[in-house]
Amino acid sequence: MDLPFLEKTLLGLVLATIAAIVVSKLRCKCFKLPPGPVPVPVFGNWLQVGDDLNHCNLTDLAKKFGDIFLLRMGQRNLVVVSSPELAKEVLHTQGGQDMVFTVYGEHWRKMRRIMTVPFFTNKVVQQYRQGWEFEAASVVEDVKKNPESATNGIVLRRRLQLLMYNNMYRIMFDRRFESEEDHLFVKLKALNGERSRLAQSFEYNYGDFIPVLRPFLRGYLRICKEVKDRRLQLFKDYFVDERKKLASTKSMSNGGPKCAIDHILDAQHKGEINEDNVLYIVENINVAAIETTLWSIEWAIAELVNHPEIQKKLRNELDTVLGPGHQITEPDIHNLPYLQAVIKETLRLRMAIPLLVPHMNLHDAKLGSYDIPAESKILVNAWWLANNPAHWKNPEEFRPERFLEEESKVEANGNDFRYLPFGVGRRSCPGIILALPILGITVGRLVQNFELLPPPGQSKIDTSEKGGQFSLHILKHSTIVAKPRSF
Numbered sequence: 001m002d003l004p005f006l007e008k009t010l011l012g013l014v015l016a017t018i019a020a021i022v023v024s025k026l027r028c029k030c031f032k033l034p035p036g037p038v039p040v041p042v043f044g045n046w047l048q049v050g051d052d053l054n055h056c057n058l059t060d061l062a063k064k065f066g067d068i069f070l071l072r073m074g075q076r077n078l079v080v081v082s083s084p085e086l087a088k089e090v091l092h093t094q095g096g097q098d099m100v101f102t103v104y105g106e107h108w109r110k111m112r113r114i115m116t117v118p119f120f121t122n123k124v125v126q127q128y129r130q131g132w133e134f135e136a137a138s139v140v141e142d143v144k145k146n147p148e149s150a151t152n153g154i155v156l157r158r159r160l161q162l163l164m165y166n167n168m169y170r171i172m173f174d175r176r177f178e179s180e181e182d183h184l185f186v187k188l189k190a191l192n193g194e195r196s197r198l199a200q201s202f203e204y205n206y207g208d209f210i211p212v213l214r215p216f217l218r219g220y221l222r223i224c225k226e227v228k229d230r231r232l233q234l235f236k237d238y239f240v241d242e243r244k245k246l247a248s249t250k251s252m253s254n255g256g257p258k259c260a261i262d263h264i265l266d267a268q269h270k271g272e273i274n275e276d277n278v279l280y281i282v283e284n285i286n287v288a289a290i291e292t293t294l295w296s297i298e299w300a301i302a303e304l305v306n307h308p309e310i311q312k313k314l315r316n317e318l319d320t321v322l323g324p325g326h327q328i329t330e331p332d333i334h335n336l337p338y339l340q341a342v343i344k345e346t347l348r349l350r351m352a353i354p355l356l357v358p359h360m361n362l363h364d365a366k367l368g369s370y371d372i373p374a375e376s377k378i379l380v381n382a383w384w385l386a387n388n389p390a391h392w393k394n395p396e397e398f399r400p401e402r403f404l405e406e407e408s409k410v411e412a413n414g415n416d417f418r419y420l421p422f423g424v425g426r427r428s429c430p431g432i433i434l435a436l437p438i439l440g441i442t443v444g445r446l447v448q449n450f451e452l453l454p455p456p457g458q459s460k461i462d463t464s465e466k467g468g469q470f471s472l473h474i475l476k477h478s479t480i481v482a483k484p485r486s487f
């Protein structure tokens, strides 16, 4: 008898399910996999977990399944690690050799080496710190000029975004944008914003999790490519080529200070990298540096507005250590422990990249007492490491004092595996050397010059979070009242 189509399909599904269960049982005999929710065929745990792989959902799963658990996202194994000991196993390069969970090769090593001198040394900090101080002073000036600031309040973030672009475009191209209306700034902001929306979209994962879905992603991938091409063209036409033109003029060849792109172009001339690599570096800095630091400044301000006593204590420190009227500069940060503690506490509670960057193991590996099949993706829930009450006193509280009291030895550079806002190990964030002084100067200047308050009629600003796979930022850009202080 010929079975109707529907019954055939159902029978097929039942057989596929039985086969999947048998296969997974057989696999369990030789593999001791980490615990996790029971997967269904084809989709794995995807339908249970949903599209929102953010730090909160993964924390809830850690509470249920433990410090290491396995999610089967379609065909992809996703291992989530939530204890300092396991994080150490994943991220630490034992003796500099053990790269089990870090897939990268010669190319990555070369790019990171080429980027170090132009971007990630103390010399760069010293070359640009006055520029960053100028940018912070210019935010203070613009805010003071706007009568709305002291009455109904302004969306401070908009102006701070210009500051962050200027801080980074000074380093890259020795350039800055005059105002929020600058047409090039508007264009850059729009294209970079478009890119980050596309990257946050869960469609990004579909093809990774279920390879047969790849053909259906063509539309999405086409848009990604278009946006990428337009961005790279913009970087090339308006920045890289402009700098090349300038470099060929007499005044530059007389030896003005080099900016990052001059070093990168030198590497291209030496044949170490090609033009695509040059543009890739520019694109990489746009993605990694600007928004992360901006979110952190935005969170610091939001927490200070909602904790007036902490804001006052910080202002007192600035006034006492620096003296009335002296505007904070980069070297001052070393003498301002409370400011440093405020920044650390912001990065703990509101970690910009809460799951770090996914790691992968090329071959079967051991993690804890479990077997991890080759080509699994490993996420470290760094946010939970830094917010787990088993490891921190009242972690839900914004309390900078913890970094001067019980956690006084903990630094942002990964010296303690409970606190990894910049990751740790070979893949850790090289931008920490720039991010910390920029945060200190910017937050310091704002608190020195203004009393920062919620808008009229509100006792607090809304600090709801928007968490994604690669980000944790404030959901609504807050309106903030900035009342100028008189010195």
Ligand code: HEM
Binding pocket: 112, 119, 284, 285, 288, 289, 290, 292, 293, 296, 351, 352, 353, 356, 357, 358, 420, 421, 422, 423, 424, 426, 427, 428, 429, 430, 431, 432, 434, 435
């Ligand atoms: C508050 C600001 C910032 C935070 C919280 C932050 C955080 C991070 C984190 C968590 C990673 C991944 C580390 C890992 O998976 O182990 C990362 C990677 C990276 N960051 Fe940052 N970052 C910030 C600012 C910057 C800045 C200012 C720059 C550049 C000027 C930068 C450049 C990079 C680069 C190039 C990578 C990729 C490193 C690699 O894959 O080798 N970051 N960042």
